[in-house]
Amino acid sequence: MISNRELFLKNTAQTSDSPRLIEIEKAEGSYLYGPQGQKYLDLVSGFNVSNIGHRHPRVIQAIKDQLEKYLHVTVYGEFVQAPQVQFATKLLENLPDSFGSVYLTNSGAEAVEGSMKIAKKYTGRRQIIAAKNAYHGSTQGALSLIGNAEYHKAYAPLLPEIDFIEYNKLQDLECITEKTAAVFVEAIQGEAGVRVPSVEYMQALRNKCNETGALLIFDEIQTGFGRTGRLFAFEHFGIVPDILMLAKGIGGGMPLGAFVAPKAIMDVIKSNPMLGHITTFGGHPVSCAAALASLNVILEEKLIEKVEQKAALFRKELAHPKIKEIRGLGLMMCLQVENFDQVYNISKYCADNGVMIDWYLHCETALRVAPPLTISEEEIMEACRIIRAAIDKFC
Ligand code: PLP
Numbered sequence: 001m002i003s004n005r006e007l008f009l010k011n012t013a014q015t016s017d018s019p020r021l022i023e024i025e026k027a028e029g030s031y032l033y034g035p036q037g038q039k040y041l042d043l044v045s046g047f048n049v050s051n052i053g054h055r056h057p058r059v060i061q062a063i064k065d066q067l068e069k070y071l072h073v074t075v076y077g078e079f080v081q082a083p084q085v086q087f088a089t090k091l092l093e094n095l096p097d098s099f100g101s102v103y104l105t106n107s108g109a110e111a112v113e114g115s116m117k118i119a120k121k122y123t124g125r126r127q128i129i130a131a132k133n134a135y136h137g138s139t140q141g142a143l144s145l146i147g148n149a150e151y152h153k154a155y156a157p158l159l160p161e162i163d164f165i166e167y168n169k170l171q172d173l174e175c176i177t178e179k180t181a182a183v184f185v186e187a188i189q190g191e192a193g194v195r196v197p198s199v200e201y202m203q204a205l206r207n208k209c210n211e212t213g214a215l216l217i218f219d220e221i222q223t224g225f226g227r228t229g230r231l232f233a234f235e236h237f238g239i240v241p242d243i244l245m246l247a248k249g250i251g252g253g254m255p256l257g258a259f260v261a262p263k264a265i266m267d268v269i270k271s272n273p274m275l276g277h278i279t280t281f282g283g284h285p286v287s288c289a290a291a292l293a294s295l296n297v298i299l300e301e302k303l304i305e306k307v308e309q310k311a312a313l314f315r316k317e318l319a320h321p322k323i324k325e326i327r328g329l330g331l332m333m334c335l336q337v338e339n340f341d342q343v344y345n346i347s348k349y350c351a352d353n354g355v356m357i358d359w360y361l362h363c364e365t366a367l368r369v370a371p372p373l374t375i376s377e378e379e380i381m382e383a384c385r386i387i388r389a390a391i392d393k394f395c
Contacts, residue, residue, distance in 0.1 A: 022351060027054035030375050032356060040356045041383050043371045047358075048190070048222045048332070051249040052297045053372040059252040062293035066286045076104065076282040083288035090295055091260065094231055096240045100263035104256065104283025108221040108247030109137025111257040112184070114269075114277055115243050116141050116159075118261060119182035119215045121268040128159075129176055129183045129214070131167040133362045135191035136184060136219055145184050148362055168197040173208045180214035182243075187233035190222040193363025194327045194334035202237035215242040215265070221257070222332065225249035226298050226373050229307040229330030236329065252294025254287040303373045307331050313377060314369065317384030322395035333369040335387075340364040342394050349390040355383045 002010075005021060022040070026033040030053055032040040045051060052059070066083060073079055088102035105111045120126060130136070132147035143151060144159035152158055165172035167189055176183055183205065189195040209216040218241035223233035227249065234241055243265065247257035269277045298304065307330040314333060315326055325336040337343060343359045346367060350357050358368040371383070 020351070022356075029053045029055075030372050030379050038354070040351065040354055041371075041379055042356045043369050043383055044356050044358045045249075045370050045372050046253070047248065048227060048370050049248045049251075050253055051225050051227060051373050052252060052294055052301075052303065053374040054253065056252060056294065056297055056374075058293045058297050059254075059290045062289040063254070063286055066289035070285060072281065072284065076279045081283070081285050081288070083285040083292065084283045087288040087292040087295070088258075090292055091258070094295070094299070095244070095260065098240055098242075098262055099244065099260045101266035102258050102260050103266060103269075103277075104258050104288065105247070105279060106255055106282050106284070107137070107257045108219075108245065109139040109142040109257075110279065110282065111221070111245040111247055111259040112136045112142040112145065112219070113139060115184075115217050115245055115259045115261075116145075116182070117277055118259075118265055118268055119217060119243065122265045123181040123213065123215060125179055125181035125214075126161045127177075127179045127181060128162050129180055130162060130164055131185050131189065132164050133167065133189060133192035133195075134184070134186055134219075135189075135361055136186075136221075167192070167195060168201045170201060170204055173204055176205075176208045176212050176214050178212050180212055182215040182217050183209055184217045184219060186219040186221075187223045187237075188228065188329060188332060190332070191361035191363070193336070193360050193366040194332060196327065196329050197237075199237050202234075202239055206237075206239040206241075209242070217241060217243040217245065219245050221245055221247045223329075225295070226304040226307060227330055227332045227370070229304060229311070231298070231304060233329065250291050250294075251287045252290040252297070254284075254290040256284070256287040256291050257282075298373070301374075307373055310373075310375060310377070310380060313380050314384065317381060318387060320388055320391050322391050327366075328369075331369075331371060331373055331375075334360065334363070335367040335369060337365055337367065337391075337395060343367055345394040346387070346390040349393060350386055353386045353389070355386040357387065 024032050025035045032042050130145040134147045136142040136145045147164045224246050244260045250256050311330050323335050327334050
């Protein structure tokens, strides 16, 4: 019989010549399980998705309850679907009052696309500013905002009138003018290797957008839902963006994204032309039911309050002379080493010994550590023991 691994290589599209090819049969809590009894402590969380661990019982129950009622019934924005309404309401209850409307999508890239459109339409301007080394998704619009020439070259021409500034560089804020429709930034740059900007920079960025009338659009697709020790990372900087883009951890393991804006900004998509931004599956009722359960778990189980303490334990246990730096906020961390060979060998050794870590798109010299927020202290100690052994072996 042909194995699933062979069928994967033969019949499903490959995104690189070197997929990790780890087969997963089941996932529960902080662990992934393979078909031959392999057990992996997951420090990647499906790339910042499984913030409350895999298959949280309250999420599974919410999914089952919704399955008994209805699946897809119509395109987004027509029928009143309780899971969408309840989730959007809960989300707004946990955001500053300036946010008044939630548009639900299938993915992060779609949240980016929608945000670009409302920013242009609301301001009547065309120029968009993004940051070098950003990652915002792989659709053509989102790709246009990725500040990495290598990714642009192969797919050019992309969207016009997009300019790039250096992230966290105060002088570059001068590029934002009355011509700028919007500035797109990640609250913390993830794929650049977890670059945390200064509070001073973020406040200056907010002020510059206020002065020029440019909309400040925060990508919290990686940083959202408690990951950094606050529900949203913008809270660390004492500012509020105009538009917030969410995905990944939003759905408790189900596909969902959203962009959230003041009602006056969101309302521009209703007319001229009407139906100018629509989606068939965006805000799928099962995903929204899971998202509401997941948000309730984060809030009611007070997961965010324990993030700092768990991050401190990681930092203590990973204090190693060969780790040059541990960057990050809360449980969005990265371990800086010397080169990609070390990154590759350490991740492989860790996987072979039951710990899943990974790397970053725009930073080849750093290891990704972003466990579920529900990870226990014992699991952290065990994971760090394996990582230290890998560092001893390869650095
Ligand atoms: N923005 C950031 C910061 C991301 O990390 C990602 C995905 O990794 C996206 C946007 C795109 O999200 P999606 O893959 O759901 O389209």
